[in-house]
Amino acid sequence: MTKQQANWSPYDNNGGSCVAIAGADYCVIAADTRMSTGYSILTRDYSKICQLADKCVMASSGFQADVKALQKVLASRHLIYQHQHNKQMSCPAMGQLLSNTLYYKRFFPYYSFNVLGGLDNEGKGCVFTYDAVGSYERVGYSSQGSGSTLIMPFLDNQLKSPSPLLLPAVDAVTPLSESEAVDLVKTVFASCHRERHIHFVVVMLWSGTVDFVNDTCKELTKENSHGDKVEIVIVNADGIHREFMDLRKD
């Protein structure tokens, strides 16, 4: 007697990756725009990035239906917060809210791998990285999603963010200047995109020069395993700036 096997799962993986890098007074958040299921592409034009508050942006990869639900929950909680406190939520506060929201579904998790980026109360860049059930930490840079195992070692090598646990304390934020970050990101994409990862189309959000972003996109088009577009969001004292870069369509 064979037991009936389950033939349905409430989850799916829509692929994609997100990256976030924090600087002294800026934050770069990036995600690709490809939404896939298995080997099929569902759409080439899907944004994985959501602005939660005026200085707080979230990028999520994984199961996009859960991501959409999560974004809606956070947006509504933020609205209530604004009504009650008459101000926008800070990025660290939103970080804690996201952690609790994820944990409340501990026994039926959101299949969502998130990076939160923005500016903290002092105007310094901050990045929070999460697992699917809400454990989080503030870091100088992070990547989540299909390509994260490829991107993280590269970022470790280039950004060398010191651990926030060291005593005497060292800042977790990357000491790179804007132009240095620009050059770095260009190299990151040039090399990371060499990987043949069908899900992985990285969109970078950072506060860099437009030239840098353009050059990066040109580099990206050289890669044959990536395509569609890259969505780039830059958060700095002037506000939030969003850009799109085209990549190869195959």
Added chain:
Amino acid sequence: MMKLDTSGLESYTSQFGASSELSGGISTSPSFELPSITDFDGFQKEAIQMVKPAKGTTTLAFIFKEGVMVAADSRASMGGYISSQSVKKIIEINPYMLGTMAGGAADCQFWHRNLGIKCRLHELANKRRISVTGASKLLANILYSYRGMGLSVGTMIAGWDETGPGLYYVDSEGGRLKGSRFSVGSGSPYAYGVLDNGYRYDMSVEEAAELARRAIYHATFRDGASGGVASVYYVGSTGWKKLSGDDVGELHYKYYPVVPSPVEQEMVEE
């Protein structure tokens, strides 16, 4: 589409037949009781897979004459991939109590924060601080009520209250033990070796901190799932204080400095 792995629920027919010598040749028809909700186990398994991070770890705590010493590494691993080298495994519940993290990172973070809230409410309701005994009991009762649901928490609650230094081990199976020396995690055997060897009740704070640091270092050296930064905290009568946070790679060369061999020295001179 992801398939649930329900291989664990398959019939045990073939196994029963093969191990007839163990069951004394009794040929009972094999049966495997199924839960009334057919899919729940497999579903939970998938949910647990997603929570895998931060299983490997080394944490330790011990009571000595001057108070409590708490130390931990900072590596989080997901299978063979190191997902983070900078996880805070010593959680500050309130200014005079610490909790350590081992097992599921989200479970530990969430329930320690929840414990901190409960401790604060206790202070406001009773106009006095909660004891370490009371705080550990609160946490143990919560974890016991979630027993069997897949939480993974192996924590030590360390603090200083009216009765002096206090240390309890609490886990997600519902266990709660009072003690004076604990180490939790995949690196704990290595840490115990160093800790038990060097422990004396009447150590100074510096000696105890160095013992704790060395125990964590040795565990990170031998255990692949432990590493990163060795943090050491001290809990005294005035509350906790972070004493040190050292990268274990650098600690290695501090304890075992490289001595160039004579051959290398000759080559350098040329």
